Amino acid sequence: MSHVFHRDSRGSPPVAVGGLGIYLVDSQGRSYIDASGGAAVSCLGHGHPEVLSAMAAQAEQLAFAHSSFFTTEVAERLADAIIEQAPAGLDKVYYVSGGSEAVEAALKMTRQYFIEIGRPSKHRFISRLQSYHGNTLGALAVGGNVQRRKPYQPMLMEVSFIDPCFAYHFKRDDESEFEYGQRMADQLETEILRLGADNVAGFIAETVGGATLGAVAAVPGYFKRIREICDRHEVLLILDEVMCGMGRTGTMFACAQEGITGDLITVAKGLGGGYQPIGAVVVSGRIHEAFVRGSGAFMHGHTYLAHAVACSAALAVQTIIKEQHLLERVNETGRYLAAQLEQRFGGHAQIGDIRGRGLFRAVELVADRRTKAALDPALKLHSRVKAEAMRRGLCVYPTGGTIDGVRGDHVLLAPPYITSVAEIDMIVERLGEAVDAALAAALPTRAGSADRTATVT
Ligand code: PLP
Numbered sequence: 001m002s003h004v005f006h007r008d009s010r011g012s013p014p015v016a017v018g019g020l021g022i023y024l025v026d027s028q029g030r031s032y033i034d035a036s037g038g039a040a041v042s043c044l045g046h047g048h049p050e051v052l053s054a055m056a057a058q059a060e061q062l063a064f065a066h067s068s069f070f071t072t073e074v075a076e077r078l079a080d081a082i083i084e085q086a087p088a089g090l091d092k093v094y095y096v097s098g099g100s101e102a103v104e105a106a107l108k109m110t111r112q113y114f115i116e117i118g119r120p121s122k123h124r125f126i127s128r129l130q131s132y133h134g135n136t137l138g139a140l141a142v143g144g145n146v147q148r149r150k151p152y153q154p155m156l157m158e159v160s161f162i163d164p165c166f167a168y169h170f171k172r173d174d175e176s177e178f179e180y181g182q183r184m185a186d187q188l189e190t191e192i193l194r195l196g197a198d199n200v201a202g203f204i205a206e207t208v209g210g211a212t213l214g215a216v217a218a219v220p221g222y223f224k225r226i227r228e229i230c231d232r233h234e235v236l237l238i239l240d241e242v243m244c245g246m247g248r249t250g251t252m253f254a255c256a257q258e259g260i261t262g263d264l265i266t267v268a269k270g271l272g273g274g275y276q277p278i279g280a281v282v283v284s285g286r287i288h289e290a291f292v293r294g295s296g297a298f299m300h301g302h303t304y305l306a307h308a309v310a311c312s313a314a315l316a317v318q319t320i321i322k323e324q325h326l327l328e329r330v331n332e333t334g335r336y337l338a339a340q341l342e343q344r345f346g347g348h349a350q351i352g353d354i355r356g357r358g359l360f361r362a363v364e365l366v367a368d369r370r371t372k373a374a375l376d377p378a379l380k381l382h383s384r385v386k387a388e389a390m391r392r393g394l395c396v397y398p399t400g401g402t403i404d405g406v407r408g409d410h411v412l413l414a415p416p417y418i419t420s421v422a423e424i425d426m427i428v429e430r431l432g433e434a435v436d437a438a439l440a441a442a443l444p445t446r447a448g449s450a451d452r453t454a455t456v457t
Contacts, residue, residue: 014390019046022416022423024395032390033415035427036397040210040243040360040414041274044317044326051275051316058312067095067306075306078315081322082282085252087261091285094298095278095306099242099268100134102279103204106264107138108300110202110236113287116294119234122201126160126191126235130405132211133204133240142204145212146405160195162187164209165218168353168364169372169403181222189229197233207254207262208357210243214364214402214410215356217249223258236263236287242279243360246270247321248414250331250358253282257357263287273317276310326417334358336421337413340428350375350439359417364402365409365435374407375442381409384438394430411435 002012015027022045024032034042044051058074065072079093094109096102107125114122127133129144140149141156144164149156163170163184171180192200203226209216230237239262244254248270255261264287268279291298304310321327338354338361345351345363352366365381367373375381382398389396402408415427 021045021047022419030393032393032395033423033427033430034395035413035415035431036395037269037414037416038274038395039269039397040248040412041269043247043270043273043417044320045416045418046274048273048275048317048320050320051273051313054312054316055275055309058309063309064304064307066303068301072306072308072311074308074311074315078311078318081315081318082267082280085322086265086282087253087255089261089284089286090265090282092283092288094281094283095311096268096280096302097277097304097307097310098134098279099240099266100136100139101302102242102266102268102281103133103139103142103238103240104136105300106204106238106240106266106281107142107202109264109281109283109287109298110238112299113236113290114201116290119198121198122234124158124160124195124200126162126188126195126200126203128164128205129161130164130166130212130402131204131206131209131240133206134242145401147401160191162191164213164216165222166209166213166216167219168216168355171219177219178221181219182225185222185225185229188226189233192229192233192235197235200233200235202236202238203230204238204240206240206242206244207258208244208249208360210360210412211397211399212401212405214362214399214412215360216362217355217357218258223255223260227260230263238262239265242266242268243414244357246318247327247330247417248358248360249356250327250334252327254357271317272310272314275313275317276307278307278310278314321417330358330417333415333417333419333421333424334361337361337415337424337428340424344428344432345435348435351435356413359413359415359419361413362410363431363435365411365439374403375409377401377406379442381438381442382411384442385409385411385434388434388437388441389431392430392434394427394434396431396434 017027018025024034082093127142131144133139133143165184245267263284265282272278341354351363352369353364367375382400385398397412400409402410
């Protein structure tokens, strides 16, 4: 009997006992390809010897010194390494221990910034539906994932939501991609004007939609328009790159591919690659300067921020990515993965969309490719695919509610940057088998039929 309060309170997952490279091993000796890096975390895979020895060396020298008393060499060096690769204008790194904490800190920093510059009425946040920003109460309040919000709704601060930029489902036939993007971005301006710009502090968006939408990049021009609107109304732009940042989409910061930057960018997951819990808010020099000139202190903080061993793990991960030119590999292997997914699923009756950037890819399941209608949510295709994949020694990250929080299923892939082409072939092969097995079990009467049109909702 386990005393662990597991995510699924009725079950106990397999016991992971080891990991090496892109593989995880359980206590039964079964091995799994970690094709989603957990939830887009393990960017260098498991058991990387250089990361482990950096952590051991740091632990021996100094594991922890509280950040209200000291800084550490390793925290300083990691911040230098992050800023060296950050978009122009970003100059400071505020450390935390994960993605939700990074979002909480970004929200509070945005709010306090406006107090520091004498604009205390600015306090409201605008976000997007179908977003995910974390599970702590502030992060959950700005999250647009209806299922995750539901039980806590009465406890959440008031936030405005605009539509996500999700062309596959929501672009109209009579508009170009560009026009669609402008229309979506303009919703932000409408909402700012409705609330009154003097009341709005920030807009938060995932640069590439991850956990809820499944690797959905915006159409060209969308984020440029968002940036213009934020500037026009003095609203800070918080880009949440907890999942899509740190090289996952092929550039260290995902926003580099949009030709814009955020005023604050949240990162976590790939920062420490799962070797230690660590996240950060990468902040513009202008915002930091307002604190210097104002009260001097950010009214926030956690005990473990800038933890020395966590910083040492992240510094080792980021050094390896840079020295081994792994971003080139993310781009090359990402293109190969996209091509293999296209080959395996491009003509599949129940796969409507194959999308993503770099090693951040997803396939979306549909009942009907032509109408893009979702499969019946009651079939829980995403859970079935996960179980079938694990049965075949493959970890992927499927989610339901892709379209509106209820309808839609997708499978997210985020393999480690070190994944080889041969391993990509194995991932796609096992995923293909898992998807087909899940569909055959869920839609037995249609199994094997070339023009299978499943229950439409
Ligand atoms: N923001 C984004 C975009 C995420 O994808 C996640 C987690 O999936 C979070 C924030 C929350 O991060 P954490 O689970 O580390 O608290």
